[in-house]
Amino acid sequence: MSSFVGYVKGDLFQLTKEPTLKPLLLAHACNCMGVWGGGIAFAFKQRFTSAYKIYHKFCTDFRSDPSSLLGKSLLIPVSPRDSGFVKGAGEKLLIVCLFTSVMGEESAHEIATNTKNALLDLKKQLADPTLVYDKTARSIVEGYESKTEELTVNMPKINAGIFGVPWELTENALKSSGLPCRVFVL
Incomplete structure (x- = not known):
């Protein structure tokens, strides 16, 4: 996999309206407490x-030690019952939770390191779908036959909002992950 960080002006969720034959990865930085209460997480x-x-539910299973999720990723499918589901894209849409902070108390450098590790974890799951937690997400990844065309991880400027991490730190983590990343900016 080749690593690059590209930038696109526009709304990340516009991708969910376009038909696709390959998995569509929309990533965001997540806390480990099971709360999507603000920022892009709330929009998801x-x-x-x-x-x-x-x-x-996944986070609840780690309630006794939420920090054990740091540096991990979780691929989640969407449902036709979701308001954001669009036929033609929704069947291949995977939300990628990058566990970068327990609840925002880590330093910017720790969050950036957790971001890199979460992307490396994602890379492993994409290479070996048996590691994917959710069975529907696993079948979407397994169903992608092309090894010549890499999957791109699409995201906003993660960590820069609620977690307050300087973008340069996160950008370096993205570059060092070995995954192609496309960052949407409004």
Whole structure:
């Protein structure tokens, strides 16, 4: 996989309206407490309630040690019942939760390191779908046959909002992950 960070002016969620044959990865930085209460996470929650429920339950399973999720990623499918589901894209849409902070108390450098590790975890899951937690998400990744065309991780400027991480730190984490990333800016 080749690493690059590209920038697109526009709304990340516009991608969910375009038909696709390959998995569509929309990533955001998440806390480990099962809360999508603000920022882009809240926008995901409003559009894809089913994905939020999977994320919340997943975090609940780690309630005794939420920090063990740091540097991990979770791929979640969406449901046709979600308000943001669009036929032609929704069947291939995967929300990627990057666990970068327990609840925002880590330093900017720790969050950036957790971001890099979460992207490396995502890279492993894409290479070996048996590692994907959710069975529907796993089948979407397994169903992608092309090894010649890489999947791009689409995201807003993660960590820069509520977590307050300087963008340069996150951008360096993206570059060092070995994954192609496309960052949407409004």
